Amino acid sequence: MMTDIDYMRRALELAARGRGRVHPNPMVGAVAVRDGRVVGEGFHPGPGQPHAEVFALKEVAAGTPGVTVYVNLEPCSFVGRTPPCADLLVEKGVTRVVCAMSDPDERVSEKGFARLKGAGIDVIVGVLEAEARALNAAYVKHRTTGLPYVTLKLAQTLDGRIATASGDSKWISSEASRVRAHRLRADADAILIGSGTLKADDPELSVRHVEGESPAKIVLDSRLEISTGAKVFEGAPLWLATSEGVSNRRLQEVEAAGAGVWVIGGGGRPGLLDVLRLAADKGYLHVLIEGGGQVAASALRGNLVDRVAVFVAPKILGEGISSVGDLGIDRISDAVELDLVEVEQIGNDLFYAADVVGATEQQG
Ligand code: AOF
Numbered sequence: 001m002m003t004d005i006d007y008m009r010r011a012l013e014l015a016a017r018g019r020g021r022v023h024p025n026p027m028v029g030a031v032a033v034r035d036g037r038v039v040g041e042g043f044h045p046g047p048g049q050p051h052a053e054v055f056a057l058k059e060v061a062a063g064t065p066g067v068t069v070y071v072n073l074e075p076c077s078f079v080g081r082t083p084p085c086a087d088l089l090v091e092k093g094v095t096r097v098v099c100a101m102s103d104p105d106e107r108v109s110e111k112g113f114a115r116l117k118g119a120g121i122d123v124i125v126g127v128l129e130a131e132a133r134a135l136n137a138a139y140v141k142h143r144t145t146g147l148p149y150v151t152l153k154l155a156q157t158l159d160g161r162i163a164t165a166s167g168d169s170k171w172i173s174s175e176a177s178r179v180r181a182h183r184l185r186a187d188a189d190a191i192l193i194g195s196g197t198l199k200a201d202d203p204e205l206s207v208r209h210v211e212g213e214s215p216a217k218i219v220l221d222s223r224l225e226i227s228t229g230a231k232v233f234e235g236a237p238l239w240l241a242t243s244e245g246v247s248n249r250r251l252q253e254v255e256a257a258g259a260g261v262w263v264i265g266g267g268g269r270p271g272l273l274d275v276l277r278l279a280a281d282k283g284y285l286h287v288l289i290e291g292g293g294q295v296a297a298s299a300l301r302g303n304l305v306d307r308v309a310v311f312v313a314p315k316i317l318g319e320g321i322s323s324v325g326d327l328g329i330d331r332i333s334d335a336v337e338l339d340l341v342e343v344e345q346i347g348n349d350l351f352y353a354a355d356v357v358g359a360t361e362q363q364g
């Protein structure tokens with residue numbers, strides 16, 4: 001006998017098929033069940049496309065008795081790019097709706113449940129809630145704080161270096177790790193780097209070694225020194241975060257080459273918090289920071305990082321450039337504390353993912 005938990009697990013599996021494709025929307029999966037048989041299922045494939053519930057109920061005739069719908073998020077109750085799912089569930093005469101969590105989007109939050117209950121539908125909330133919140137952590141953070149979920153990626157030697165003292169950085173981690181690193185990219189909606197990394201590496205910042213869409217690119221470039229021949233101009237949208245005072249001629253040059261420009265307050269460096277707010281406004285739920293050490297340090301200093309993803313290569317450099325610049329920390333008790341979530345050996349490298357303790361609560 002399949003239980004509510006089993007069907008919800010299936011809904012979560014389906015939801016995850018939208019990974020890397022649905023922003024600014026959440027990943028949602030739905031399963032319709034009648035007499036212990038699945039009569040429909042589906043997931044939300046992306047903005048502008050039907051919601052998960054529509055696929056699950058496609059083959060279900062209105063008024064079919066005894067249908068339960070399992071969905072990992074509260075069914076929506078407003079007319080967005082598509083009509084409200086709560087109305088669809090009511091029209092189809094669904095008997096029972098089992099959800100994992102309420103929708104933090106204020107256009108829906110609890111109103112979807114109210115619509116269903118008002119129509120006499122039996123509503124259950126909280127099945128596999130922790131799993132559902134983890135799956136949509138970026139969406140939840142975006143809707144509750146107006147900031148994107150941030151993963152900080154580091155690829156470093158055993159002693160925490162990303163380059164030698166002379167600046168040589170190619171290649172620290174192995175080919176196998178690069179495949180995993182591209183999976184991190186495919187899971188993100190935008191990749192962010194500083195102009196130092198851009199100049200040193202001229203990276204393309206695209207997804208190549210795995211299947212998946214290439215995220216947008218954000219480069220912090222306070223003086224707009226980027227060359228229009230840089231590889232980041234190819235492919236996915238490129239945003240350059242710069243400061244007031246850059247010349248109009250330069251602005252026009254980079255715009256003509258295809259970049260969007262964010263001019264952010266003052267003559268100094270654009271603050272990372274403001275850059276991330278703009279990224280969230282553009283609908284990027286999940287930003288991957290890929291270097292360098294100064295950007296990593298300012299993200300950590302600003303308490304803007306949710307997860308750290310580190311590739312450690314079995315190499316020791318001694319003196320060199322640190323993967324994280326100065327954080328101004330004097331005492332061990334002030335260290336950035338992490339909660340380990342994953343360790344994996346990849347060839348001779350080690351991959352390590354950990355959450356910053358207390359990250360989301362302190363932001364906003
Ligand atoms: C659901 N089922 O499968 C999804 C939901 O304007 P739209 O159509 O793109 O709607 C986006 C909002 O709808 C999103 O912010 C979230 O509140 C909800 N997403 N809801 O019932 C789904 N993807």
Ligand code: ZN
Nearest residue numbers: 051076084085
């Ligand atoms: Zn919906």
